[in-house]
Amino acid sequence: MILLLFYLFLALFVSFLCSIMESVLLSTPIPFLNVKEENGHKSATTFIKLKNNIDRPLSAILSLNTVAHTIGAAGVGAQATKMFGELYFGIISAILTLLILVFSEIIPKTIGARYWRKLALGSGKIINIMVIITFPLVIMAGYITKLFSRDQNELSVSREEISAMANIGTKEGIFEEKENKIIQNLIRLGTVKxxxxxxxxxxxxxxxxxxxxxxxxxxxxxxxxxxxxxxxxxxxxxxxxxxxxxxxxxxxxxxxxxxxxxxxxxxxxxxxxxxxxxxxxxxxxxxxxxxxxxxxxxxxxxxxxxxxxxxxxxxxxxxxxxxxxxxxxxxxxxxxxxxxxxxxxxxxxx
Structure with a gap:
């Protein structure tokens, strides 16, 4: 029973941590981190480096998440078969799948997407540890992704996105209508003849x-x-x-x-x-x-x-x-x- 709970905890906790880190990594914008860095937060500098080379942290998170799922599911299945017999294997697998879906995917990713402002600065160190743990897998994943992707200098943000963010900020009460008008006019200044x-x-x-x-x-x-x-x-x-x-x-x-x-x-x-x-x-x-x-x-x-x-x-x-x-x-x-x-x-x- 102890081994069963251990494998279940391994599958859920590690996967929960990986999912929330992934969500925070993808949700946190660079401008937010730049502001924090200017205010003297060293952890923001760490996070910016991760964002600028996002393939590595993503590979580490997904690799660790997959390993946790695989080992946890295999361990829980083996221990459950010993304890309850093969007759209940299908039921236990269904319950485990539901638990993983809810507690290691839906809940942590929702938390990360909603509270990334509070979690961002502390997440950088944790993600760095994940990169170190899975370093061989990260290197291998890096070589594989290079085979299927070309080096392209894509803009991290466009004028249209800045305009949309200003409109959203106005709707949420961050900007006043007059401030939004000035922002929109400034964005257009380089295109108006x-x-x-x-x-x-x-x-x-x-x-x-x-x-x-x-x-x-x-x-x-x-x-x-x-x-x-x-x-x-x-x-x-x-x-x-x-x-x-x-x-x-x-x-x-x-x-x-x-x-x-x-x-x-x-x-x-x-x-x-x-x-x-x-x-x-x-x-x-x-x-x-x-x-x-x-x-x-x-x-x-x-x-x-x-x-x-x-x-x-x-x-x-x-x-x-x-x-x-x-x-x-x-x-x-x-x-x-x-x-x-x-x-x-x-x-x-x-």
Missing amino acids: VTEIMTPRVVVTVADENMSLEEFLRKKEFLHFSRIPVYSNNIENITGYILRQTVFEKLAEDETNLKLKDICREIVIAHEFQTLLNLWEVLLEKKEHIALIVDEYGGMDGIVTMEDIIETILGIEIVDERDQVIDMQQYARERWNERKAKYKFLYNSE
Whole structure:
């Protein structure tokens, strides 16, 4: 009877331990371990090494689990036959199968999948011991798996998975809706083209570089914008941009005869196929706030400002205390529609 209980305990306990370790190993994400490692948990470093070479710990766990099942089942069957005879062998086998299924598969794997946060850090050492115990089997399994698998550098996580995790976090109350919106917008930043958020050419307010500062001041339409592109001869030939603040400073110094080209600044050029992320990096590097978007022929397509990109990330319209108009792009479009209505015949004939 003692041997029967010993083999039963061996089959159930070792298998229970293997199953819970397997579940924790597969359920614990690398980012969670990275956070723990940064907080000084050395056991997290051990677990990360196991995750990065997951074939070895899995081979060790499955090998030990199989050995426990085999020896336990054989031992229980042999002892049960001696004690109760072959007549009850089938019944005992059925009971053992049910016990193994419930107590060494369903329950431990459920526990591991549900409580991996609490079990992860302590599981690394146990799994390492399993790897040492079954080392010959692990090495052999490693050679076998190499025959059927190719070395592929697969991404551990994709943009879509991060997006899905953020959505799940919002549903579970970890993130607020606004935070989730920012995360989703950041993920898309590398795929959204600059043309999707630019202010189109037809509604961009531009100024002639030969215009004097005094003339500039008299045109109220310019006062709505802090940065205004300037052109030479025609709008297709943008030569740079001027700062409204610089105009005011020069006027305060009575330099009214200066022309816009005298205070013109170089403008960043971006092509229509560039992404927002790329343009964002360029603007930060050059410490600029505005970019001219050009088409494949070098003609003006529109403009994008740093504010436009930030608004895209935040998903809101940024307004400061000096803004008289909330949505500048919408304001520009409304002005364009008014101009079309006023000169209806001219625009219909184009």
